[in-house]
Amino acid sequence: MITSRSNLRRGLVLLASAATVVALSACSSGAGSSAVPGSDPTASAAAGSLDSVYANAPVAEAAALIPGSTMEKIKQRGKLIVAEALDAPLLSQQDPTNPDDVEGFDADLAKMLAIYILGEPNVEIVPPASETREALLANGTVDVVFNTYTITEKRAEQVDFAGPYLESGLAVAVKSDNTDINGIDDLGGKTVIVGANTPAVTAVPEEQPTATIVSFATDPQALQALTQGRGDAYVQDFTLLASHAIDDKSIKVVGQPFTTEAYGIGLKKDDSQFKSFINDWLLKIQADGSWAKIWDATLGSAVESSAPTPPAIGSVPGS
Amino acid sequence: MDFLAASAGPIAEALGTTILLAVAAGIGSIVLGTLITAARISPVPVLRWAAFGYVQFFVNVPLLVLLVLAVFALPDAGFLLPLTPTAIIVLTLYEAAYVAEAVRSGVNTVGKGEIEASRALGFTLGQTLRVLVIPQSLRAAIQPIGNVMIALTMNTALAAAVGVVELTSAANKLNLVEAQPILIFTAAGLIYMALALAIGLTAGRLEKKLRIRR
Numbered sequence: 001m002i003t004s005r006s007n008l009r010r011g012l013v014l015l016a017s018a019a020t021v022v023a024l025s026a027c028s029s030g031a032g033s034s035a036v037p038g039s040d041p042t043a044s045a046a047a048g049s050l051d052s053v054y055a056n057a058p059v060a061e062a063a064a065l066i067p068g069s070t071m072e073k074i075k076q077r078g079k080l081i082v083a084e085a086l087d088a089p090l091l092s093q094q095d096p097t098n099p100d101d102v103e104g105f106d107a108d109l110a111k112m113l114a115i116y117i118l119g120e121p122n123v124e125i126v127p128p129a130s131e132t133r134e135a136l137l138a139n140g141t142v143d144v145v146f147n148t149y150t151i152t153e154k155r156a157e158q159v160d161f162a163g164p165y166l167e168s169g170l171a172v173a174v175k176s177d178n179t180d181i182n183g184i185d186d187l188g189g190k191t192v193i194v195g196a197n198t199p200a201v202t203a204v205p206e207e208q209p210t211a212t213i214v215s216f217a218t219d220p221q222a223l224q225a226l227t228q229g230r231g232d233a234y235v236q237d238f239t240l241l242a243s244h245a246i247d248d249k250s251i252k253v254v255g256q257p258f259t260t261e262a263y264g265i266g267l268k269k270d271d272s273q274f275k276s277f278i279n280d281w282l283l284k285i286q287a288d289g290s291w292a293k294i295w296d297a298t299l300g301s302a303v304e305s306s307a308p309t310p311p312a313i314g315s316v317p318g319s
Numbered sequence: 320m321d322f323l324a325a326s327a328g329p330i331a332e333a334l335g336t337t338i339l340l341a342v343a344a345g346i347g348s349i350v351l352g353t354l355i356t357a358a359r360i361s362p363v364p365v366l367r368w369a370a371f372g373y374v375q376f377f378v379n380v381p382l383l384v385l386l387v388l389a390v391f392a393l394p395d396a397g398f399l400l401p402l403t404p405t406a407i408i409v410l411t412l413y414e415a416a417y418v419a420e421a422v423r424s425g426v427n428t429v430g431k432g433e434i435e436a437s438r439a440l441g442f443t444l445g446q447t448l449r450v451l452v453i454p455q456s457l458r459a460a461i462q463p464i465g466n467v468m469i470a471l472t473m474n475t476a477l478a479a480a481v482g483v484v485e486l487t488s489a490a491n492k493l494n495l496v497e498a499q500p501i502l503i504f505t506a507a508g509l510i511y512m513a514l515a516l517a518i519g520l521t522a523g524r525l526e527k528k529l530r531i532r533r
Contacts, residue, residue, distance in 0.1 A: 131491050135500045155498040196479070196488070201495050214402065215488065217480040221391065225482070228394040230402070 050108060053293050057115040058284045060277075070274040071117050074143055080114040083128035083142040083266070087218055090243055090298050091148060105298040106146040109165065112290065113144065116281045131197055134158040137268050144278070145266030148237070150199050156318030160271060161264030162278035164311045164319055165291075169257025170200050171238035173245065175226065176252050181233055183255025187211045193222050193231035200235040203259050226251060237261070243302030262316040279313045286310045322497050323506060333489030334510060340407055340475040340485060341514070345468050347411035352418025353457065357448050359419065360426055370419070377416035383477050385409050390481040406478040410471060417467045425460030426452060428531075458529045465522025469515045476511075486510060 065072045074080055084106050086094040092110075095101040102125060111121035126142050133149060136142045137159050148168075151161045174181045181187065187208045194200035196215040204211055214231050216222040219240065226234040227250050234241070238257040245253050265282075267275055285291045292307035300307055313319070323330075358370035377385075389409045390402065400408075429452050437447045457464075479488035490507040494500050 131494050131504075132500045134498050152498070154496060158498045193482075196491055197495055201492055213484075214482045215484075215492075216482050221387070221481070224391050228391070229399065230394075230482070 050294065050297050053290045054111065054115060054121060056288075057112050057290060058281070058288065059119050060116050060281070064277060064280070065117070066273060069277070070143065070268070070271055071277050074117050078118065079122040079124045080110070080117060080144070081124045081126060081142045082110045082114075083126050083133060083136050083145040084110055084147055086125065086127050088148070088240075089219065090240060090302055092146065103298070105166065105294060106148065108294045108298060109285075110144070110146045112285055112294070113278070113281060116284075133266055137266055140268065143267075147266070148198075148261075148263050149266045150261045151264040151316045151318045153318045159269050160267040160275050161319045162267055162275050163264040163282060163313060164262035164316050165265060165282055166263045167308070167311045168261050168263065169238050170203055170235055170259045170261065171241050171253055171257045172255055173226065173234045173236065173241045173251050173253050174232065175229075176250055178232070181254060184208065184235075184258040185255075187233055187235075190232040191230070193225050193234040195219055195222050195236055198236065199259070199261050204235050207258060223248070223251070239299045239302055246302060262311060262319070264316070264319050282310075282313060322493070322499075323502075326493055330486070330489050330493070333484055333486050336403065336483065337472070337475050337485040338514070340403070340410060340478060340483070341468070341472040343407045344410035344414060344475075345471055347407070348414035348418050348467075348471065349464065351411060351415035353422055353453060355415060355419040356422040356426060356456070357453065359423060360452070361448075362444065374416045374419050377413050378420070382409070382413050382474055383480060385413055386477055386481050402478075402482045406475075406481065406483050410474065410478075414467060414471045414474070417470070418464060421460045421463035421467055422453075422456050424463060425456030425458070428459040429455045455531060458531055461522055461526040461529065465518055465525075468518050468522070472514050472518065473511060 060071070065075055084092045084102070086092065086102065088104060088106070091104040092102060092106040093104050095103065107123075110123050114121050114123045126136065128136055128142075128145065128147055133145050133147060134155065137145060144162075145159075148166075149155075149161070151164055155161075172181065172184055172187065181190070184204075184207050187204070189210045190208075191212045191214060192204050192208070194204060194213055194215050196217050201213065201215060204213060214225070216225055219236065222234055222236065223244060225231060227248075234251075238253070241251075241253045245251055265278055267278065282291075291310050295307040355370045355373055358366040359374070361367060386406065386409050389405050393400070393405075433451060434447060437451050442450070475485055476487040478485055479491065486507055490503050494503045497503065
């Protein structure tokens with residue numbers, strides 16, 4: 001954090017770092033433990049139960065790895081290169097005390113796919129700036145994108161989508177003492193916080209053109225901004241908000257999800273072999289129940305309902 | 320390419336914010352940076368130490384850290400300013416340290432004899448600084464200050480991370496819909512390049528015009 005210079009006197013280094021530490025701790029105290037789902041003991045217990053899912057995960061037959069195909073190249077390489085976040089709670093979050101351990105719905109599915117192709121969960125993660133996912137796929141930096149990648153027709157012109165593998169929706173969170181806002185319909189003329197590069201950036205203006213949008217880079221920042229009163233509401237994925245509301249009593253989720261986001265697995269354009277290979281895999285893990293088990297262990301730990309029915313493959317325009 | 324033209328309105332507005340950040344923080348940091356240099360070379364030890372500490376602190380703490388602290392930590396201490404003014408203040412404080420270093424390099428070009436002469440003529444300290452040292456230092460440091468201004472303009476992009484809708488943020492939003500990252504960020508990069516070029520050329524012109532001919 002602090003680039004020390006050789007000529008910088010020791011006293012100043014101490015002073016500067018002390019000031020930074022004090023200010024940083026003041027900063028984090030407001031966010032509470034909500035940004036760290038791993039601190040929830042039930043979550044880690046649930047994650048442990050995934051070992052049996054991995055042990056029994058389906059592995060592709062040798063015949064499915066057609067010579068010259070993308071999956072065969074991945075097999076030769078011995079690892080699956082995945083674009084996925086490291087800071088998305090419940091979806092794909094790196095354990096700060098154990099950097100090799102990335103957990104969440106997206107991360108666990110990526111490991112399952114690696115097992116399907118390679119026989120072992122050998123995943124190399126390239127954290128995408130989500131604004132460059134199309135480029136990462138097009139130039140072959142990554143094999144697949146697991147990054148709550150909403151399937152849209154515009155994006156489908158640039159990349160192929162397998163799936164959808166998950167459906168979710170955007171919801172509205174407000175401070176607990178706010179009684180004026182009871183859902184998306186009450187956001188006209190209000191200041192609405194969104195995460196930069198999330199579907200909310202475009203979905204909120206479509207619903208409420210008069211709302212002022214303020215976007216923050218990360219989910220913990222947006223949450224902090226809501227509790228500090230920089231906006232009237234925070235629009236984000238329903239499951240994510242629900243998990244925050246459990247940990248942090250100063251916010252609440254109001255109303256029902258107002259959109260349906262179908263998340264797909266991003267693939268290089270025009271690789272229909274690889275796409276149908278991955279769609280076959282999705283059907284297999286849905287049929288054998290491992291999809292539901294992973295959902296229960298990750299996203300399901302934040303909400304009380306049981307695992308939903310997985311979305312039908314190819315059910316969305318663009319997939 | 321059509322969508323770039325179609326979204327020219329929001330992009331122009333965001334470019335306006337970028338320019339506002341750069342100009343406001345630019346003027347602020349030149350003024351503040353010059354004052355810091357004056358303190359740095361003053362005969363008052365407390366001022367010298369304070370200016371030295373200021374420069375070392377801001378040169379050694381990353382701008383993004385300062386922005387995040389100002390936006391998310393200050394409200395907990397009871398100061399809730401809107402986002403754009405917060406970004407301008409942080410950019411001003413940060414770049415002032417670099418301006419101060421640039422001006423200080425200019426101070427070294429002022430001959431010791433001139434300062435001794437001003438004392439002999441009965442100038443006060445304020446007069447020596449105001450009439451003799453600062454004008455010559457600024458004129459000698461135009462190019463370095465221009466470089467700091469270019470860096471400042473590039474640094475405004477970091478404000479996107481704390482919610483200010485400037486050029487980078489607008490490019491992000493546009494890409495979210497259009498999914499054309501290479502095209503969109505190349506276009507944004509060209510705009511930043513044009514801004515840098517304009518600043519660089521202006522600094523070059525100014526330097527030619529104001530150079531001290533010795």
